[in-house]
Amino acid sequence: MKYLNKPILEINKLLKEKVIKPLDLVEEAFANIEKNKALNAYITLNKEEAIKTAKELENKEVDNILFGLPIAIKDNIITKDLRTTCASHMLENFLPIYDATVVKKIKAKNMIIIGKTNMDEFAMGSSSRTSYFGAPKNPWNTNKISGGSSGGSAVTVAARDVFLALGSDTGGSIRQPASYCGIVGMKPTYGRVSRYGLVAFASSFDQIGPLTKNVYENALLLNAIVGKDDNDLTSADKESEDFTRLIGKDIKGMKFALPNYFMSDIVSQEIKEKIISVSKILEKLGAKVDYVDVKYLENAVTLYQIIAMGEASSNLARYDGIRFGYSLPNPTSIDNLYYETRKTGFGKEVKRRIMVGSYLLSGENAKIYYNKALSIRDDMQKEFTNLFQKYDLVIGPTTTTTAYDLTDPMDDPLKSFLDDVLVIPVNMAGLPGMNVPIGFSKDNMPIGMHIIGNKFEEAKMYQLASCIEKELNLALTPGGEINE
Amino acid sequence: MNKYIPTIGIEVHVELKTATKIFSNSINGYGQMANSLTNVVDLGYPGTLPTLNKEVINLAIKAATVLNCKIRKEMHFDRKNYFYPDIPKNYQITQNETPIGYDGYVEITINGEKKKIEIEEMHIEEDTCKSTHRSSKTLLDFNRAGVPLIEIVTKPCISSGEEAKLYLEKLRELLYYCDISDCKIEEGSMRADANVSIRKNEQDPLGTKCEIKNIGSISNVAISIDKEIKNQIELIENNKQIKQQTKRYDDKLGKNILMRTKETGNDYRYFPEPDIPYVILTEDMIASVVKTIPMLPDERRKVYQAKGVSELNANKLVQNRSLSDYFNKLLDTNINFKIASNILLGDIQAYLNKNEKQISDTTLTVTRFEELVKNVEDKTLTSKNLKDILVTVLEEESSISTIIKKSGIENIQDDQALRTIINSIISSNQETVNDYKNGHDRAIKFFMGQIMKETKGSANPKLAMDILLEELKK
Amino acid sequence: MEDKLTKEEVLHVAQLARINIDEDELETYQIELKKLLNEVEKISAVKGYDDEKLIASWDRKTELREDIAGEMLDPKEVINNAPRHSGNYIEVPVVIGDES
Structure with a gap:
């Protein structure tokens, strides 16, 4: 590996000085991906187009820090003329006819799209094992899961195939795989990044965010993708800001809350110990860490299930075999077309969630479940607002365990939700949340810390994350050959 | 027949006269090549999201105002979930919980008396795509998908086909005058469904209703409602049960045709549309729209x-x-x-x-x-x-x-000039004067002819006649 | 709590979702769906919240779009992705019932 493990700042300098060309980076990326093929991080590679773009960029001025850098895109983000499958048989051959807003922004900054990354089908799952294309593997141990649903994006960044990747996070799908793979992952404030072109799973939670090998580069990618979008009514009207601006500033005098629930029995001892040791470092640096009680945290998964499955059942109704996607050949009637297309096109996890979601909204149920969940969500948000009046940030572990075995049973429908129990409250409250690596378990699997910020305070989160990163100075490149 | 009280409620869908669709910026047009007025939003492509057309809100405010409705200042949209090939997302974005207008009325005059047809609510929603049925397949044209609609729902307060007809005429006139819609029933820009039931006494609960859908003209609304009332009375008189049915009126046969018998209620799984935040109407916004309403x-x-x-x-x-x-x-x-x-x-x-x-x-x-x-x-x-x-x-x-x-047709208005001409005609036609005095009306015709001849038709006839009669009396 | 849904209950939600379920899958769904439903049932125990209900984009207010036409698709693009079409129309098996 010559370039892809280097800091972006250094690469940018080399590009500017014409020591290297974007094509060098692209070629190294594809060579790495080929070498790491067994990780199964990609569903579709964009090789021909990426090389073409890289060559075109040779004649262009290096006008921004992300210029010419290879980037991987989660396969639920729409890319024009580049197959977008959502890891589903339903969209196995789907060729989009428009670009997502974030993809337009990526292209405008002259980043080079390397391919579309593997994920849980329609982002439903926590291990990327619901992918129609088989599960990606954890570069730290190929017998372990990558986490999910943005598993492929986390894997390819951890394996240093690319500098940057985009994922999406509905209930932890960026932060949890980032934690399992030992990288930095940010789920921005709901509304920070346009959802236009992100295939909807649960509209009121879905948010696109960056996955990178370090904190600074994460902030750089976030800089490039935020902004109000007229195509997305839920996107927020915020002035653009530099998310790197607080990086390196000391954290003396800052106050952090550590909810007791995040340190309860649901979390493994090993992880709790790591969190405690990091919080001691923070106190040593002059910050204050308080253990606090936060209402509704233990209800978050239930509320999340209701809203997410309810919305998903409606969002996924459009896959009916009529306008695009998989369609039953030779249907005998319209119902035959619907029932068989959706039976064959969707995998089991997706079907379960659609059916439960339909039930939750049917008849009087919408009032009992969905509307009630919305009311409590609102209260939960207020709870966090109050908390942030007293504290700068909330911290805790990102996951309850480290990445588990790929062969662990998949028959418990609750498992995929419980894997995300610590990260889901953030989506419920529309807050930004991020993972930063803080060490390794005894079996050498990455452990991550979860940092939660108040709305639109991502910059402050990067400040703390970069401080931890610097203090711990971990070796975060998976060692040795990653071939099976 | 008087033993029964018919109760009718009417739902009208009206396509709004905007340049673009409600949730996307493709053109709101009619009669164009199939699937030429669409974009990825209209087709419900993965990843697409709705935007909300300002003019739709303006026209809905206008409609609510002229229908004497109260206007909701804070509202949201809801998803109505059902599978049908003509709705691209398999849910329709509508307003179930917070319709923009409610508690309104339209006044009609029936048999010389005024009656208020009460409007329960009026909401905004998107139109479906157009289906054309062939023997073995149905063809879909998405040009109409996403065309803005308002649905106006009356209370069950209409009691005859005639009232229904007068209401619809009044409604059409109002919406047309305010440029809210073309209201062309034949092009589908105004569509009416009627719910009809009967009962014996005012105190009785409403009877089982029958829905008549998509009636092709306003006069047919009256005919089909009256036929349905008659049908229901006959059923009751013959001790038969009225079933909850959906029918359509066939103009050629002059009959209501059964479409389907409802077994269970539809389960639309409504929930608030998460892709569209609250819509807030300010007093200023409403006032500036109301200002544009012409004299009704x-x-x-x-x-x-x-x-x-x-x-x-x-x-x-x-x-x-x-x-x-x-x-x-x-x-x-x-x-x-x-x-x-x-x-x-x-x-x-x-x-x-x-x-x-x-x-x-x-x-x-x-x-x-x-x-x-x-x-x-x-x-x-x-x-x-x-x-x-x-x-x-x-x-x-x-x-x-x-x-x-x-054009040389300056009429002789001058009293004196005309009088001179008339007097000269009288004096040179003494015989005819005598005829007149003997009661022959023909004489007047003769004199008028002479006057017009003399003045080359430029005399004001009424004036000439007045002067002639005056002079003859002398 | 029951540990599984009845077959009828599963078939009912499968019908709402327009998903065909084979006879041999029924049993699994009866158990799995019930597990999920038992979990969401926990919401009934949540008390003391404020009844106000807010839709997704909490503090956001809808910005209205000007009524100005934008780009549209060529009918060819519309039918290209469609599994079945005739001419410029997208085709489905004949739908009997409502005409609209």
């Missing part, structure tokens, strides 16, 4: 009649919006409105119809029309004169007086 049809009828226009003419004027708008521009002048309405609805409308023109296509400015009316009123122009010069008046720009002069 009923008000026009009242004003016209107050100005001396006959009821018949007032109605005729209101039926023709461009003529009525034109007439409104004259309201500040002090011309004879009765004459003005006669001219407008007579020779001018005949000309417009014949030439397929609008009044605005002619050269008849308000000032020139005012002059024309005055000339008719003071008898400078006879109705024959008017016919003679009409084309010139409507197609050229010179003043009316110039046209009158040029």
Whole structure:
């Protein structure tokens, strides 16, 4: 590996000085991906187009820090003329006819799209094992899961195939795989990044965010993708800001809350110990860490299930075999077309969630479940607002365990939700949340810390994350050959 | 038949006259090549999201206002979930919980009495795509998908087909006058469904209802409702049960045709649309829309009649919006409105119809029309004169007086000059004077003919007649 | 709590979702769906919240779009992705019932 493990700042300098060309980076990326093929991080590679773009960029001025850098895109983000499958048989051959807003922004900054990354089908799952294309593997141990649903994006960044990747996070799908793979992952404030072109799973939670090998580069990618979008009514009207601006500033005098629930029995001892040791470092640096009680945290998964499955059942109704996607050949009637297309096109996890979601909204149920969940969500948000009046940030572990075995049973429908129990409250409250690596378990699997910020305070989160990163100075490149 | 009280509720869908669709910026158009007016949002492509057209909100505020509805200031949209090939996302974005308008009414006059048809609510939603059915397949054209609609729902307060018809006519007139919709039933821009039930007493609960869908014309609404009432009465009289059914009216057969019998209620799984945040209407926004509402049809009828226009003419004027708008521009002048309405609805409308023109296509400015009316009123122009010069008046720009002069039909208005001519005719026709005195009416005809001959038709006939009779009496 | 749904209950939600379920899958769904439903049932125990209900984009207010036309698709693009079409129309098996 010559370039892809280097800091972006250094690469940018080399590009500017014409020591290297974007094509060098692209070629190294594809060579790495080929070498790491067994990780199964990609569903579709964009090789021909990426090389073409890289060559075109040779004649262009290096006008921004992300210029010419290879980037991987989660396969639920729409890319024009580049197959977008959502890891589903339903969209196995789907060729989009428009670009997502974030993809337009990526292209405008002259980043080079390397391919579309593997994920849980329609982002439903926590291990990327619901992918129609088989599960990606954890570069730290190929017998372990990558986490999910943005598993492929986390894997390819951890394996240093690319500098940057985009994922999406509905209930932890960026932060949890980032934690399992030992990288930095940010789920921005709901509304920070346009959802236009992100295939909807649960509209009121879905948010696109960056996955990178370090904190600074994460902030750089976030800089490039935020902004109000007229195509997305839920996107927020915020002035653009530099998310790197607080990086390196000391954290003396800052106050952090550590909810007791995040340190309860649901979390493994090993992880709790790591969190405690990091919080001691923070106190040593002059910050204050308080253990606090936060209402509704233990209800978050239930509320999340209701809203997410309810919305998903409606969002996924459009896959009916009529306008695009998989369609039953030779249907005998319209119902035959619907029932068989959706039976064959969707995998089991997706079907379960659609059916439960339909039930939750049917008849009087919408009032009992969905509307009630919305009311409590609102209260939960207020709870966090109050908390942030007293504290700068909330911290805790990102996951309850480290990445588990790929062969662990998949028959418990609750498992995929419980894997995300610590990260889901953030989506419920529309807050930004991020993972930063803080060490390794005894079996050498990455452990991550979860940092939660108040709305639109991502910059402050990067400040703390970069401080931890610097203090711990971990070796975060998976060692040795990653071939099976 | 009087033993039963029919109860009818009507739901009307109206397509709004906007440039673009409700949730996307593709064109809201009719009669174009199939699937040529769509984009990825209309087709429900993965990843697409709705935006909300401002003009839709404006037109809905207008509609709510003229339907005397209360307007909700804070509202959201809901998803109505059901699978059907004509709804691209398999859910329709509508307003279930917070309709923009509620508690309104439309006033009709039935058998000389006024009745308020109460509006339960009025909400905004998106139209479906157009399906064409062939023997083994259905063809989908998404040009209509996402066209903005308002649905107006009455309370079950209508009691006959005639009332329903009057209500729909009134509704159409209001929406059309406010430029909210074209209201063309034949093009589907206005569609009516009726719910019909009967019961014996006011105190009884409402009977089982039958829904008649998509009735093709307003007059058929009355016919199909009355047929359904008759049908339900017959069923009850024969001790048969009324089933909850959906029917459609077949114009050719003159019958309501059963479409389906409802077994269970639809489960639409409504929930608030998470892709569209709250819509907040400010007083300013509402006020600026209300300002654009023109004088409404009923008000026009009242004003016209107050100005001396006959009821018949007032109605005729209101039926023709461009003529009525034109007439409104004259309201500040002090011309004879009765004459003005006669001219407008007579020779001018005949000309417009014949030439397929609008009044605005002619050269008849308000000032020139005012002059024309005055000339008719003071008898400078006879109705024959008017016919003679009409084309010139409507197609050229010179003043009316110039046209009158040029065409040489300046009527002799001068009393004295005409009297001299008449006296000379009398004195040279003494025999006819005697005939007159002996009661022969023919004599008058003869004299009038002579007068017109002598004046080359330029005498004001009424004036000539008055002077003639006066002179003959001497 | 019951540990599984009845077959009828599963078939009912499968019908709402338009998903065909084979006879041999029924049993699994009866158990799995019930597990999920038992979990969401926990919401009934949540008390003391404020009844106000807010839709997704909490503090956001809808910004209205000007009524100006934008780009549209060529009918060819519309039918290209469609599994079945005739001419410029997208085709489905004949739908009997409502005409609209």
